[in-house]
Amino acid sequence: MSAAAHPSYSTTSTSTPISHRQRLNGHRSSSGDVARTKILLLGLRRAGKTSVQQVLFNNLPPKQTFYLETTIRIVKHAVDTVIPLEIWDCPGNVTVETLGIPLSQISTIIFVIDIRDLYNQPISKLVEFIVAADQENPNIGLEVFVHKAEKLQDDDKIESFRQIQERVSDRLLDISPDYEQIQLNFHLTSVYDHSLHEAFSRVLHKLVPTLPYLEELLNVFCANSQSPKAFLFDIRSRLYIATDASPVDSATHNLCCDYLLMLNSFGPLYKSIGPGRQRQVSPLTPPPSASSSTLRSSPSLSSSGKTSPPTTPTASTRDTASRKHGKELFYPSAATSLHPATPGTTLTYHLITPYLALLALLPTNVYEGRRGLLEYNVVFFREGVQEVCETEREARGGG
Numbered sequence: 427m428s429a430a431a432h433p434s435y436s437t438t439s440t441s442t443p444i445s446h447r448q449r450l451n452g453h454r455s456s457s458g459d460v461a462r463t464k465i466l467l468l469g470l471r472r473a474g475k476t477s478v479q480q481v482l483f484n485n486l487p488p489k490q491t492f493y494l495e496t497t498i499r500i501v502k503h504a505v506d507t508v509i510p511l512e513i514w515d516c517p518g519n520v521t522v523e524t525l526g527i528p529l530s531q532i533s534t535i536i537f538v539i540d541i542r543d544l545y546n547q548p549i550s551k552l553v554e555f556i557v558a559a560d561q562e563n564p565n566i567g568l569e570v571f572v573h574k575a576e577k578l579q580d581d582d583k584i585e586s587f588r589q590i591q592e593r594v595s596d597r598l599l600d601i602s603p604d605y606e607q608i609q610l611n612f613h614l615t616s617v618y619d620h621s622l623h624e625a626f627s628r629v630l631h632k633l634v635p636t637l638p639y640l641e642e643l644l645n646v647f648c649a650n651s652q653s654p655k656a657f658l659f660d661i662r663s664r665l666y667i668a669t670d671a672s673p674v675d676s677a678t679h680n681l682c683c684d685y686l687l688m689l690n691s692f693g694p695l696y697k698s699i700g701p702g703r704q705r706q707v708s709p710l711t712p713p714p715s716a717s718s719s720t721l722r723s724s725p726s727l728s729s730s731g732k733t734s735p736p737t738t739p740t741a742s743t744r745d746t747a748s749r750k751h752g753k754e755l756f757y758p759s760a761a762t763s764l765h766p767a768t769p770g771t772t773l774t775y776h777l778i779t780p781y782l783a784l785l786a787l788l789p790t791n792v793y794e795g796r797r798g799l800l801e802y803n804v805v806f807f808r809e810g811v812q813e814v815c816e817t818e819r820e821a822r823g824g825g
């Protein structure tokens with residue numbers, strides 16, 4: 427997707443101590459604008475830290491991570507999503523002492539460990555950070571990405587994953603039996619599949635203070651739209667920020683990720699044709715047209731037994747969105763049919779804020795027959811999310 431359509435993820439180099447700000451899990455960044463939640467990427471040389479950051483937040487194709495140079499000093503990446511993040515890509519030799527700020531200012535440590543590296547060194551370094559974090563900031567999130575997982579066959583993968591967890595836990599227990607209680611989260615990841623996105627999304631969920639409100643908005647949307655699954659995605663990184671209460675199955679998650687990737691790649695082709703004249707985009711399922719007045723006819727698909735006349739999918743969303751976000755916006759909505767056979771499923775995409783999109787599975791008959799009501803529910807959902815984001819921004823001092 428073109429850089430103009432979304433705020434860019436900027437990079438600054440390290441490393442001045444910055445003032446402490448505990449509220450909302452964030453700390454005012456050195457640029458002075460907004461309190462950013464800090465995430466450290468730690469691990470030995472060549473573990474894959476920069477690859478994780480670049481693939482997620484700079485759209486680097488996984489194969490090109492091969493050409494990344496060694497990180498020699500901390501690089502901070504500002505990422506604007508539902509919460510403002512600052513991701514610190516640290517060199518392999520960084521220690522608690524050379525970090526430049528106390529761990530009390532860090533929200534989460536992600537320790538990246540190569541799955542084939544079962545030896546002493548990475549585990550010692552991880553344990554060193556866990557012990558320091560436990561003393562300085564017991565609330566810190568501790569996440570371990572057991573990375574490059576695609577390199578091993580399934581059985582070896584599971585065995586190595588288990589061994590790494592066991593060794594970390596043994597080393598911690600050698601130091602103190604109290605470490606039995608410590609909350610450490612292990613994830614199998616690879617830049618070559620969706621596991622990295624899924625793992626990082628789960629890390630992010632723990633950092634979003636407004637998550638329960640977003641989940642509730644998604645639950646209401648699903649109930650009123652007969653949707654079996656809906657996600658709120660960060661468009662550019664393709665991380666999901668929240669989902670409804672039904673369980674996430676990887677296949678659905680991966681499908682949504684791939685659809686976003688496709689839209690992001692083709693987005694510029696459909697870009698705005700002029701101020702205030704957004705082009706309707708539904709590349710795979712062209713919408714029937716109708717009056718936007720039908721959008722207001724009933725608040726909920728499920729509460730209406732009748733089929734509403736179909737309506738232009740973005741009649742209201744397009745207007746609201748283009749008013750709010752100006753002419754840079756494109757792709758206000760799109761949809762694709764997943765199973766053409768009846769009853770069929772349709773995957774829909776709706777832009778919610780400049781960074782966030784709603785992706786939802788819908789029965790095709792609902793999508794085709796009750797489009798107006800769907801759009802009505804999207805408008806409610808969008809207003810709710812925008813309000814939550816606004817509150818979050820004000821609390822962090824950015825609004």
Ligand SMILES: Nc1nc2c(ncn2[C@@H]2O[C@H](COP(=O)(O)OP(=O)(O)OP(=O)(O)O)[C@@H](O)[C@H]2O)c(=O)[nH]1
Nearest residue numbers: 471472473474475476477491492496497574616617
């Ligand atoms: N097979 C595989 N290789 C990966 C993966 N992620 C990263 N790599 C490779 O690992 C190597 C090191 O990646 P980097 O991202 O530079 O590692 P780093 O931890 O930032 O390294 P330093 O900057 O030296 O600390 C590169 O050749 C990447 O292509 C992965 O998921 N699978």
